[in-house]
Amino acid sequence: MDKVKIPIKKIENPNKRQVCFSKRKMGIFKKASELSIMCGTEIAIIVFSSAGKAFTFGSPNIDFVVDKYQNISVHINDKKVHKSWRSEQQYNFILRELDAEKKHTEMLKIQEGNKQADSWWRRNIEDLELHQLREFNDSLKGLKERIVKVLQEKEPSDKVPNEIEAEQLLSTSYMG
Template sequence: MQCKMVKNGGTSKGRRKIEIKKIESEDARHVCFSKRKAGIFAKASDLSTLCGAEVAIVIYSPVGNPYSFGSPSVEPLVDRFLSGSFRHQPISGKSNTVVQLNQQYMELSRQSDIAKATKVNLEERHRELLQSPELDCANDIKQLGLDQLDQLKNRLEHLKMRLDDRIKDYLHVASTQRMASPMMTTTRTLGLFSPDGATGPSSSSSACPPPWPISFEMNQGEPISFQALLATTTGTNLARYVHKP
């Protein structure tokens, strides 16, 4: 079997194994620790789910901070190990419920991270929308001719469709965060061990308030400044506008 040739006339080395040695940079070492720790906890959760194993992991960070993960929980497994009682004990109904809730919490945490990233992306898209050239000609409608008004109408319709898409995305983000909030409260009450080692989930973010529709009346002969309309769509509270004859 011939080796695949590269442009310089040599052969491709394929994937090379990364050398395992201590990372010299302290910042890079902390970043690597956080990523690897999360990976170990995820693998332990998969092992417990797939094989029905009881898993307990305790890790100390380079600065001495402890992190733990347990399925169903750390304390009873550590007590069994220290007492020398290695006989497998079937998981009770309550413990099985704790395992399921812990798995649901990890999935909801992942969805919450995705929702936060989506929110940031939507805010960036909104800023770009406010700076689009479609808004330049809307400063003074009275000075526009018939053709320009027709073009402005088409642009406003296009803008409305983009705003509708944004509102749908925003409602999806808010719905995801509202769904995650009751589950996180339940896991805190049960005292579950989250992947970062704390008992129960911890989050400083709050669910975004839902947007509300606003109706704007546009009477004939009384044009409304587009800037007034635009002001209602700024920030995170988006508003629908309705043209009434």
């Protein structure tokens, strides 16, 4: 599925703007977390919504990074930093699981679509085009031939059904 390039301009619809803000905010926090883990950097992000609400992200935590760069003496609490680091790792693990689950769900949807396409015998024949009806007819003939062959293999040689008996078996199995 290709991504559509969205022009960079203010979204006029407030509901769409809020949805976009929420999605992009989580995306930028995720990328910041990945950057922090991969590069061992200290990161602080403060984002204000249009309603003025502040959302923050920091690694190892927001207070540590902000205090450090405001020339305030920083007292590192190893337990808090470690707890924050573990929380961040758990968060990233959950995000990876969520991405994997989304991919799995998409695969299941594709498989379900394929499964429905395979159930040609359940389709309404009045809705089929002429070429589809011919394909359907050919499929039924092939199915009938396979059933007769299997019946011949399973029945003793003196009880081999002829084509009329096979048709009767088919018609009763479809009726029941």
